[in-house]
Amino acid sequence: MEQERGAEREPFRGKLAGGYVVVCGEEAVSFLADRGYGLREAECLKLSLLEAAYLMYRGLLLAVDDSGEELHFDSIVTLGSKADPDFWTKLNVYSDLRNRALMVFPGVAPLEFLIDWKRKDKVRRYLVRVVKEGARLSFKEFEEMFRRALESDRELVLAIVDKEGVISYYTVEGVLRGKLPEVEDRDKVQTEQEGQESAF
Secondary structure (H helix, E strand, C coil), X not given: CCCCCCCCCCCEEEEEECCEEEEECHHHHHHXXXXXXXXEECXXXXXXXXXXXXXXXXXXXXXXXXXXXXXXXXXXXXXXXXXXXXXXXXXXXXXXXHCCCCCEEECCCCCEEEEEEEECXXXXXXXXXXXXXXXXXXXXXXXXXXHHXXXXXXXXXXXXECCCCCEEEEEECCCCCCCCXXXXXXXXXXXXXXXXXXXX
């Protein structure tokens, strides 16, 4: 995860409560909500631990516990990792997407993010699924995530995270529906294919 430096404003203050970091104050709530962070609740904003960790890492947020003691970035990551063993991997992808100036929202599934990318008259909507290198995805899981992407009118993107934390993004363009075309002379087609392959 690369740190985005150069925050020019004083960090907002939040308090850890019930698995969230709650930020109050009109300026803080307006600034963060306008950028797609948190859930509004009365005059405050509830930030997930993922959002809070990212904002703390960037120097935009200070958080305290019930006793008023300041929590550090590592403390939030530890708390998040206790509740979710994939917290660090998700934080890595979340940070990379945020550093690309994208608004990132939680998806239906634990390892999914939703993105609405808007530039002038263009709008692209993505469902990003985080996958650890070496993890196995069943066809049923893949079909389910693709179905959710279609139903929400989004493009499915797989964010593959390797063991060093490097992220590669792959767009799933579509699927072939219905039966494959029938071939009258399979032997002839096979021979032609073999001939094409041998040319390289």
